[in-house]
Amino acid sequence: MLQQTSKQKTAWELAEIWVDTLISPPYIVMLVKEQSGKFCIHNPAQNYKIIFTSDNKVI
Numbered sequence: 001m002l003q004q005t006s007k008q009k010t011a012w013e014l015a016e017i018w019v020d021t022l023i024s025p026p027y028i029v030m031l032v033k034e035q036s037g038k039f040c041i042h043n044p045a046q047n048y049k050i051i052f053t054s055d056n057k058v059i
Helices: none
Strands: 012-020 027-034 039-043 049-054
């Protein structure tokens, strides 16, 4: 199970894995949309540290 840096359980609505294969080793990040509408980008190489957060909600 993934640990979140905030130690809170969240309900995910969407999760995507993004991979940049043009560099070696490939750079991988994970985009997560929570049910609240918040978007976060996690870095799996850094214990799923949140590297970007947006509270903007898409209509």
